[in-house]
Amino acid sequence: MRTSLLAASSVAVLSLGLAGCASGGDAAADGEWPETLTISLVPSVEGADLAEALDPLTAHLSEGLGIDVEGKVATNYTATVESLGSGGSDVIITDAGSLYNAIEQFDAELILRDVRFGATSYAAVAYTNDPDTYCDDEPVMAAYDASGIELSYCNGLEEAGSSAMGEGPVGTEKFAEAAGAKVALQSATSPAGYQYPVVAMREAGLDTDADIDQIPVEGNNNAVIAVANGDAEIGFAYWDARTTVTEEIPDIADKAVAFAYTEMIPNGGVAVTNTLPGDLVAELTTLLDDYADSSDEAADVMFDLVGLSDWTSETAEEEITRYGEILEQFAG
Structure with missing residues (x-):
């Protein structure tokens, strides 16, 4: 034992x-x-x-x-x-x-x-309203088949016009650009909203207590909304939590671009x-x-x-x- x-x-x-x-x-x-x-x-x-x-x-x-x-x-x-x-x-x-x-x-x-x-694990997603900073390429649209809608991705997370797969880790090196940023994070017990993102940011060289401005939010939808509304420059939630706010924010693909996937969460x-x-x-x-x-x-x-x-x-x-x-x- x-x-x-x-x-x-x-x-x-x-x-x-x-x-x-x-x-x-x-x-x-x-x-x-x-x-x-x-x-x-x-x-x-x-x-x-x-x-x-x-x-x-x-x-x-x-x-x-x-x-x-x-x-x-x-x-x-x-x-x-x-x-x-x-x-x-x-x-x-x-x-x-x-x-x-x-x-x-x-x-x-x-x-x-x-x-x-169809999946046994999922990624935490980093969303941003500042693709000029966090995207190395132009965002592309890919279909999120579970909801039948298209959403935006950059840094090679997904292929344009394809079915999004949500497989990480991808793009986490861009967390090094987040020094000084407002970052929407959920409860410390949330794997996708806090734990995996914090570990990924630390592995990218950030001191998550000193280098970012943590914006507390409750729930995956509110992490996405914080980005869409400009209250945070980055937000973390499960893949793909943008589907939970499409009714209230129809242009969520423009306002919150997925730029990184963490390791897969089982x-x-x-x-x-x-x-x-x-x-x-x-x-x-x-x-x-x-x-x-x-x-x-x-x-x-x-x-x-x-x-x-x-x-x-x-x-x-x-x-x-x-x-x-x-x-x-x-x-x-």
Whole structure:
């Protein structure tokens, strides 16, 4: 078992979580399957809708595994790690920071990664209203397929007339030009709105406490709006948060040009305790991996319950490890 480099209390909230009552114990250690498998999560739905939302998923798993699968709720992402470590849950569906902690603290096994709009990770984007300073070339328009609109990019982030891919890091060397600039940053717990951008600016040679004028904003939309309105010369948000303000700012592509992508920020995923038998883990992984494609109802449950379009067994654990390294810089 490895020692955690990151206190669970510093985990940033991004997407999903689990906690519940585990039942693996000695039977699992001996290779026998437990009678009950507990999967619990922090769902998107609340109150009376919870049981109805969970039932299709747990029923699918129970039928496929031939054992009872229970769904229980965690109050937050930190609780998912604590539950796994204490034997309170067998499986956690949680955010990237919690996955990192579960792996580091309790030698959990990462089995799946979350897929949103076809991707398992996303970049933080640097937007500017001053392309003369931060763009080495003329901005071009590329389509953001998830919303069906065209947006502006420079520094080779995207090809003109193509479908934008949002893959970083690209253009981060331009952060060296930001000394003295007003920079819209979100909460220090925000990966795309603060943590990855701050690390990238520091790696470009900026002292983010002394060299820039930090403009606090709440939410990705407000980071974009701050740039569009001229309250900040640079703003950071997830790719591509400009789609959240197109109704109120139709010419957002002119007022906020994307000029840099940070390293990719991982989505969360699914991890299991190391006490479960390997054949059970393999079958569970397959059932979860195939769930979203099993029916229209399953696809709706995935999106409504946990805000995902799919899971994938291509875990890219190195992205989770890197996320933990970045979070460590902001621990405490």
